[in-house]
Amino acid sequence: MLGFPNRNENGTTGIHGPTPILDRLKSFGQALLGKTPARELTSEVASPEMAGVRTLWDVSVAAGLTPEKLAMLLRDSIRGDHRFYLELAEEMEERDTHYLSVLGTRKRALSQLRPSVEPGEKPDARIEDAVRDLVEDPMFADMLPQLLDAFGKGFSAIEIVWHERDGLWWPAYVWRDPKYFTFDYISRSELRLQVLGTIDGAALDPGKWIVHAPKIKSGIPIRGGFARLVGWFYLFKNYAVKDWASFLDVFGMPIRVGKYHPSATADERRKLLQAVMRIASDAAAIIPESMMIEFLEAKGSGSGQSTPFEQMARFCNEEMSKAILGQTMTVENGGSLAQAQVHNQIRIDILQDDARQLAVTINRDLVAHFVAVNFGAQAAPPRVVFPVAEPQDVEALSNALARLVPIGLKVKMAEVREKIGMSEPEDGDDLLEPPKAPDAPQNKPPGDGALANAATNAQTYHLSGCPCCGETRRRDGRLALNASVAQEDEVEAIGADEAEDWEPVLSPMIEMILTAGAKAKSFEEFQALLVELTGTLDIAPLARRVAIAQLKARAYGQG
Secondary structure (H helix, E strand, O other): OOOOEEEOOOOOEEEOOOOOHHHHHHHHHHHOOOOOOHHHHOOOOOOOEOOOOOEOOOOOOOOOOOHHHHHHHHHHHHOOOOHHHHHHHHHHHHHOHHHHHHHHHHHHHHHOOOOEEEOOOOOOHHHHHHHHHHHHOHHHHHHHHHHOOHHHHOOEEEEEEEEEEOOEEEEEEEEEOHHHEEEOOOOOOOEEEOOOOOOOOEEOOOOOEEEEOOOOOOOOHHHOOHHHHOHHHHHHHHHHHHHHHHHHHHHHOOEEEEEOOOOOOHHHHHHHHHHHHHHHHHOOOOOOOOOEEEEEOOOOEOOOOEOHHHHHHHHHHHHHHHHHHOOOOOOOOOOOHHHHHHHHHHHHHHHHHHHHHHHHHHHHHHHHHHHHHHHOOOOOOOEEEOOOOOOOOHHHHHHHHHHHHHHOOOOOHHHHHHHHOOOOOOOOOOOOOOOOOOOOOOOOOOOHHHHHHHHHHHHHOOOOEOOOOOOEEOOOOOEOOOHHHHHHHHHHHHHHHHHHHHHHHHHHHHHHHHHHHHHOOOHHHHHHHHHHHOOOOOOHHHHHHHHHHHHHHHHHHHO
């Protein structure tokens, strides 16, 4: 038998040998500030009953639902009698596939988030590891979808049954039907357990319950469930589908009309009637040549040949999608990819808010009590968060980093990994590496192969190399390390030579133009002076330099 993990003076836990079960339960109750009876912490207190306020038997509300009945049960729910409303909320998920789909999408988007543990006010690695084991336990993952039943009904309660394992107290989770609970009659916000003998119910013991009431809208929790928000659309859609089915029963099948000649005998008319009736079951019949059978079909209206019933059902579906997902583009047909991406951003905003509210519930009703029980009331619990990774354009991010990092922007590698969804590599992992750059050439006496390469480079790029060692030198006397550098230097040298010769060639002509500009008193006069200069400018030196430059370019390009 494992003993209770007694808390030492430093707040740590340890096994001090087996102790009687009552003593361990007493210590366990004291760990939760003495507010919860110890026996109740390790046993179920809200199990269903064969008879009483927590009975297993339910009454169908959706069958025969009318506007008057729906208005009555919605009104009664905010007055404290919400059993029939919660029954309707359950049946809505069973009877309306669209409501089940969009509500399940909202739940699964949140329950699939991986929880993360962040240090508290007084970081303690041992406590953080224990809480991390708590939220990574498969039982915790199975509990989350049950806790998120609050989306439809406005609240959800999970009973915790504590048990001892490996020297620590661990929770087991039991979902309880919302119909087992009521609210206080003053604020209508405090959830209480229904018990016989009191209309106000019994208070929920600390450390015994996880209660999630998402703030979908302002007001008391019972008015915040999606079942209340979309209840009318569920009813209208139900009417539309029933009427649509009746319409198809009457007009969906073509009407068979048999025509006979006025001179037809009674026996011939009887045969025609039998033939018309037989077509419905056998799809085949024979009639005399003088008789005729026609099929009259009911035509729909509109370009899509849809009926008003289908349009009404689609409208109700779209309104449900707007209420639960905040958009319709990713659920209904139609729309462009760009529009769907914009709408998906709205869903991410909703998911982030849902994740924040869920983290508040888990930290308040589970993590705080788990740490207090196992590590002492003075221990500061860490925080559990549900991070939501926003979709990133990896290509755009890569291009931005490629431009900004070289000019000095400092970026955390961990932040980039988080944005693109990649984890930190561990020791021993096979890593992708950039291709290795070629080794830099060494400035050393070349061998026979280097002599051949140098000679080839010199011949290719018209560079003069030493006939003994094959070295190619730049015009400034420094060694050209490779052919591409030598080629680049030679081109720059030719340009530098031409630039040095251009200034003395152009100076006389520039002086004459500036003199004409100084004499002119208007733009028109300056234009006239330029025309007169065209016959007096000495352009022979300029023509000679242009011819030389063209000759160098042609020789360098064709060599």
